[in-house]
Amino acid sequence: MEHPIATQSLRWIIFLPLLGAVINGLFGRVIQKQFGKNAISILACAPVWLAFAISLSVFFQLRGVAPEERALLDNVWDWIHIGDLHAPMAFWADPLSATLLLVVTGVGGLIHIYSVAYMHDDAAFWRFFAYLNLFTAMMLTLVLGDNILVMFVGWEGVGLCSFALIGFWYEEYANATAGSKAFIVNRVGDFAFVVGAFLLFWTMSAAGHGSVIFREINQHAEVLSGKTFWGMDVVTVVTMLFFIGATGKSAQIPLYVWLPDAMAGPTPVSALIHAATMVTAGVYMIGRTNVLFSMAPTTLHVVAFVGGLTALFAATIGTAQNDIKKVLAYSTVSQLGYMFLGMGVGAYAAGIYHLVTHAFFKACLFLGSGSVIHAMHHEQDMRKMGGLRKWMPITHWTFLISTLCLTGFPFTSGFFSKDEILWKAWSSENGSPLFWLMGFCGAGLTAFYMFRQVYMTFYGEFRGGHHDDHGQGHGHGQEAHPHESPLLMTLPLAILATMALVIGLVGIPHSLGGSLEFEQWLAPVFEHGHEAVAHHAAHGSSATEYLLMAMSVGIAFFGIFVATSMYLWKTWSPDFFTNLAGGKVYTWVYNKYYVDELYQETFINGTLRLSQFLAWFDRTIVDGIVNGAATVVRGLSFLNGMFDQYVIDGIVNRLAEATLFTGQRFRQMQTGSINAYLYVVVGAVVVMMVVELAWAG
Amino acid sequence: MSIGLPHFLVVSTLVFLLGLYCVLTRRNAIGILMGVELILNSANINYLAFSRYGSANYDGQIFAIFVIMLAAAEAAIGLAIVIGIYQTFHTIDVEATETLRG
Numbered sequence: 058m059e060h061p062i063a064t065q066s067l068r069w070i071i072f073l074p075l076l077g078a079v080i081n082g083l084f085g086r087v088i089q090k091q092f093g094k095n096a097i098s099i100l101a102c103a104p105v106w107l108a109f110a111i112s113l114s115v116f117f118q119l120r121g122v123a124p125e126e127r128a129l130l131d132n133v134w135d136w137i138h139i140g141d142l143h144a145p146m147a148f149w150a151d152p153l154s155a156t157l158l159l160v161v162t163g164v165g166g167l168i169h170i171y172s173v174a175y176m177h178d179d180a181a182f183w184r185f186f187a188y189l190n191l192f193t194a195m196m197l198t199l200v201l202g203d204n205i206l207v208m209f210v211g212w213e214g215v216g217l218c219s220f221a222l223i224g225f226w227y228e229e230y231a232n233a234t235a236g237s238k239a240f241i242v243n244r245v246g247d248f249a250f251v252v253g254a255f256l257l258f259w260t261m262s263a264a265g266h267g268s269v270i271f272r273e274i275n276q277h278a279e280v281l282s283g284k285t286f287w288g289m290d291v292v293t294v295v296t297m298l299f300f301i302g303a304t305g306k307s308a309q310i311p312l313y314v315w316l317p318d319a320m321a322g323p324t325p326v327s328a329l330i331h332a333a334t335m336v337t338a339g340v341y342m343i344g345r346t347n348v349l350f351s352m353a354p355t356t357l358h359v360v361a362f363v364g365g366l367t368a369l370f371a372a373t374i375g376t377a378q379n380d381i382k383k384v385l386a387y388s389t390v391s392q393l394g395y396m397f398l399g400m401g402v403g404a405y406a407a408g409i410y411h412l413v414t415h416a417f418f419k420a421c422l423f424l425g426s427g428s429v430i431h432a433m434h435h436e437q438d439m440r441k442m443g444g445l446r447k448w449m450p451i452t453h454w455t456f457l458i459s460t461l462c463l464t465g466f467p468f469t470s471g472f473f474s475k476d477e478i479l480w481k482a483w484s485s486e487n488g489s490p491l492f493w494l495m496g497f498c499g500a501g502l503t504a505f506y507m508f509r510q511v512y513m514t515f516y517g518e519f520r521g522g523h524h525d526d527h528g529q530g531h532g533h534g535q536e537a538h539p540h541e542s543p544l545l546m547t548l549p550l551a552i553l554a555t556m557a558l559v560i561g562l563v564g565i566p567h568s569l570g571g572s573l574e575f576e577q578w579l580a581p582v583f584e585h586g587h588e589a590v591a592h593h594a595a596h597g598s599s600a601t602e603y604l605l606m607a608m609s610v611g612i613a614f615f616g617i618f619v620a621t622s623m624y625l626w627k628t629w630s631p632d633f634f635t636n637l638a639g640g641k642v643y644t645w646v647y648n649k650y651y652v653d654e655l656y657q658e659t660f661i662n663g664t665l666r667l668s669q670f671l672a673w674f675d676r677t678i679v680d681g682i683v684n685g686a687a688t689v690v691r692g693l694s695f696l697n698g699m700f701d702q703y704v705i706d707g708i709v710n711r712l713a714e715a716t717l718f719t720g721q722r723f724r725q726m727q728t729g730s731i732n733a734y735l736y737v738v739v740g741a742v743v744v745m746m747v748v749e750l751a752w753a754g
Numbered sequence: 755m756s757i758g759l760p761h762f763l764v765v766s767t768l769v770f771l772l773g774l775y776c777v778l779t780r781r782n783a784i785g786i787l788m789g790v791e792l793i794l795n796s797a798n799i800n801y802l803a804f805s806r807y808g809s810a811n812y813d814g815q816i817f818a819i820f821v822i823m824l825a826a827a828e829a830a831i832g833l834a835i836v837i838g839i840y841q842t843f844h845t846i847d848v849e850a851t852e853t854l855r856g
Binding site for chain 2: 727728729730731732735736739
């Protein structure tokens, strides 16, 4: 790790999708008009698959060297170099980022192909793929960034693309606002992330090791220990801020509210951004900075608690949703909670493992729901579906397989990854039975709501037969039931479902005869962290592990059983739940605990009221002061004018008048008569003589 | 009774007063000039009298000659002005030349 292998291949992984985005973004409209949508599709899909090929080569290159040397560095150029701050535009591939690379390019590539069919009727086909490619490039930047700043470029970039893609059908007001909501909620987290990065750099810089490069941070992290900031442990503050950033990006309590609304975007977007890749950025970020997190046990407890709470909380909401995508959205929130639970108990590898398995089966589920929505002509209400199994066998089977993975059906990928997290939640140094219990209950709920969805969508009687009557324009009979989606859509589904089944094999735990290969693969990345957190393997026995495993399988089967009896066999009416406590519980859950309303009341209306107050303040106080000052000035200048007019001008005028008056008096003397002058002269002489004589006398 | 300084002074005073009266009362410009000549000559009488009875030198007599010379010059200028007045107003009555009245 100290001496990474220099390479120039990593930049191409990012550059190719970026190129696709630029071409499609700038010239897509013309290309689409001139050469058709197929040209756009090839321009969009080829870069992603090429990036996948490069990622594979990177992966095998890393596999080919000794574990402690598994790191590639691609230094493109010196980006920022100011004082201590040295941030090169460099990309870094270690086992962690290589794993994410394969997921992003692989799942992303499949979703690109799927989108070709799904978006085929959309006029803005080129725009969609430009965004999708840009998103891929940004996500890869996030994953490959060798320092916090490059990562942050990707971090913001995916947020931007998420905004653009959620609001892709922006003609509808709700979609546009959903995009804005995602962007704004993310902004809250991003702010914390940036502040955390500043604080980290500042503290390390003060200790003489200022750096934003991850491996240097890891190397010098010990200088942070004992440092405080406003009386708080600085590592705890930094990691808490990072975690707040992660809750925004990865939709955890309290910033999860944007993700369900993000379902307004096209379904492939939900699969790619809001299930497989972008929302896992927070988990990845914690993995990337695991050394810091391991130094802050308080933060880890918060991470685990928030993760566990989110896993449980979102799962309960998922049980009462009727929109096929909303169920999956809350399921995603819940599963992300599991990942954070894993990260929080110090089981970083388990969290990343669940990230990978989840990427496959949740992408498959979203694409499956997209296939259903496509077939149902954009109907998303599960109450109007049912029985689709007959007409959409491939969608049905892939959806069912992914559902089994998600519910943790034995020996599927979800089973391995979720049990790994639950086991670590119980047994790890940072774990506790409470964390396990939250995850355990969440698992039962997951099984219930997922099978509820499967049964409502694919089993029973078709309940949407009338959709042709209003407005679809097809004749009766010929479109009486939905049809299976085209090959371009079913093929990615099949591949993803297969992957979802087999990907679990890389992480079979010791207790089941495996070797936890995935954990070993990631070990070089997390070894620092594991040194800080005492190794967990010492705790708990195999017997406990088997017991816990059996219990989580048991609760999953219980959830499946309840769902089956309610929605397939109908032996038990869902009314049992809806009428619980007079229906109040159901109403609460159905309305998502009124969290959106709470935020509306507190933050949004609070902000509005604050801005109204500020506007009032501005209008009344500030403008008042300004206007008052103006009035005072006007008054003063009026007085000044009066003074000028009456006093100054008065003096001048009076003076002039006096001068005129005296002049008029004096001119009388000027008679023009010589005699008169002479009389005056003589008179004056006489007077002077008299005076002189009188004086002398 | 011998003739002394007071006699001269009385005569000069009378001449001065006559000249002054002439200057003040004449409306004819030439009459006024003539009055001025009388006044000047009364001054000459004073110069000569004081010269004769006062000091031992001839200053007074020299001054008298200066005054006569000045009187001649003054008369010349005065008559020239009178001729100018006449050409302008066709009269030499000073009451008629009041155009400088304020």
